[in-house]
Amino acid sequence: MKTTQRLEQALIKLYNAYHNNRLNPEDCSACAVGNILDNHDSWKHLSNEHxxxxxxxxxxxxxxxxxxxxxxxxxxLLKIEKVFLEACGFKTPLCHYNLKPVNPTSKDTLFNGLSAVVDFLCQLDHIDNVMDYSKLFEQENGEPVYHLKTFLA
Structure with a gap:
C-alpha cells in the first residue's frame, strides 16, 4: 500500500509515542498532534480551546x-486532536468540568484514541485504513481471498 510522506511520518511518530509511553491526551506536547509535531506544543496557539x-x-x-x-x-491539526481526544473518552473542548476518562493514559484508552487518529489520517490522504485487518478474513467459496506470507523457518 502506498502512503504519503506526511502519513508515514505521522504513523511512525505515533507508533513510537505509544510504545515508549510518550502519548498523553492532556499534554499538548505529548498528545496526538504534539507527537506529530515533534513534541512541540506551539500548535496550541492555533485555537483558544484544546x-x-x-x-x-x-x-x-x-x-x-x-x-x-x-x-x-x-x-x-485541530481535527486530528479532536478525533484523538474524543476517542480517548474526553468531551471536547477540554474543560475542568467536562467528562474525561478515569485513566486517560491507560493503554486501552490510548489505543482507542490512536486507532481513531490513524483511521482519520488515512481518510485525509484518501488511503484505506492501514489498521483495517478485515480483509484477512474475507472468503470466497469457503477459501480465504488473501493469504499471509509467513516467515517461519
Whole structure:
C-alpha cells in the first residue's frame, strides 16, 4: 500500500509515542498532534480551546497563508486532536468540568484514541485504513481471498 510522506511520518511518530509511553491526551506536547509535531506544543496557539475546531486569529492567519506543519494545515491539526481526544473518552473542548476518562493514559484508552487518529489520517490522504485487518478474513467459496506470507523457518 502506498502512503504519503506526511502519513508515514505521522504513523511512525505515533507508533513510537505509544510504545515508549510518550502519548498523553492532556499534554499538548505529548498528545496526538504534539507527537506529530515533534513534541512541540506551539500548535496550541492555533485555537483558544484544546479540542476545539475553531481556529483563532493566529490559526486563521496560518490557514489562509497555506501554512502547513509537518504536512498538515492548522484546521487538519485541530481535527486530528479532536478525533484523538474524543476517542480517548474526553468531551471536547477540554474543560475542568467536562467528562474525561478515569485513566486517560491507560493503554486501552490510548489505543482507542490512536486507532481513531490513524483511521482519520488515512481518510485525509484518501488511503484505506492501514489498521483495517478485515480483509484477512474475507472468503470466497469457503477459501480465504488473501493469504499471509509467513516467515517461519
Amino acid at each position: 479540542g476545539s475546531l475553531e481556529l483563532n486569529y493566529v490559526g486563521r492567519v496560518h490557514q489562509n497563508l497555506g501554512r502547513k506543519f509537518n504536512g498538515y494545515t492548522p484546521q487538519e
